[in-house]
Amino acid sequence: METRSGRDRRAGGVRAAVERWSAAPVVFLHRLPRGVLLAAVFALLVIGMAGTGWVAAAGLLVLAAALAWFAFLNWPELEAQGRVLRIAALVVLVGFALGRGIGRF
DSSP states (O other): OTTTOOOOOOOOOOHHHHHHHHHHHHHHHHSHHHHHHHHHHHHHHHHHSOOOHHHHHHHHHHHHHHHOOOOOOOHHGOOHHHHHHHHHHHHHHHHHHHHHHTTOO
């Protein structure tokens, strides 16, 4: 399958399995009103920033897991700058989650 960037995007192995598994949840998320997704992300951020201990860490880690999932699905289409930004965002989120979990922040 050709992509916008002209690269051949035949997924194999783990990528193909994750893409097949992700099809139904992505369609479900796409059908939700945008406000629901925005509210969910905002709620996770509030829990992560206003909460304490491992509850706050869990909120940030759930958000990081969702970001990692979407980054994995979009990885073949991303340019180098987009990949770096997604990795940086994941590192910051996981860092804050660990900091909240051990009581540093």
